[in-house]
Amino acid sequence: MSWTREDVRHRICELYNGKSLTEVIGEGYEYRASFFYYVFNDPELSAEYARAQEARAELFADQIVEISDNEIDPQKARNRIGTRQWYASKMQPKKYGERITHDVNQTVSITSALEDAKRRALPASYHKIEDGPQVPEYKPYSPKVKTDSQSVLDDKRTFEGIETGDADEIESDDIFK
Template sequence: MLEDDMSHPISIRKRPTPGRPSTFSEAVADLILGRLMEGESLRSICADPDMPGRTTVLRWQAENASFGARCARAREVQADAIFDEMQDIADSATPETVQVAKLRISTMQWRAAKLAPKRYGDKLDINAHHDVQHASTEELIAELATLLDISPVEATRMVGLPASEA
């Protein structure tokens, strides 16, 4: 409350100003998802003054499971759009622009691999084949005795086995 020069209290209220949307809306969510699927980055989408800020969209993803799942699916589709764009960049490269094209394609390959690792990520061979040979207690005691330059009886005592097991 402020007082004017006539000593009458007046209240000053800020008028609501139009701004970025911050309340979840299916219509805005659909626009965001459509632009993601076309290959546009969330940063770029949220830079649009008619779109909510990036923090708002991330909050929507966390608070709205359906929207979060749709965003994840849109990111997978986005990887396909990025993949298609890489071909366009390669096709339009000239000898003068080939280095820039290589850099752009390399960056896009990395993004596609992060967005859809099963489709565009490095393939890792996680199948390991190991041959395990089992040695008898006697063989292990003999090896220990050889390594430590002691008798097999001493090696047997050292590991705590009765002498009859060695």
């Protein structure tokens, strides 16, 4: 079947009335291919098709109340309402879709993390005084044995029970017994 632009426009008008796409264009592949060729290649028809789909979602949303009021079989009503709700939520998600709200009321302090990062990034000379020393304290080397001659003479030591005072009084025999 060869469609014209007017045939496609007429089918789009039927979508406005709530008919399904299958009802409007038929079951065959060639019908669908021809219809969508016109819709996708003509910006005016494409915009009209999108508006028809939105209008159909509005129509389904309106039918929900009518079905709930008039349908005798509750299971059938629930099924028809659920289908229309799903379709409307897919065609107009901003209006009929599920809204997920995120209510987060948590404050996070990153001050300590920032201070640690600064401490790692800056040289030791830039740190605060209360941070404490960053370099070990310098202690001069102090030998356990005094090496200058005056200290040796002033120091009273006992070598094997001999008290020494002056170096002149120490005899080699006293030391090497």
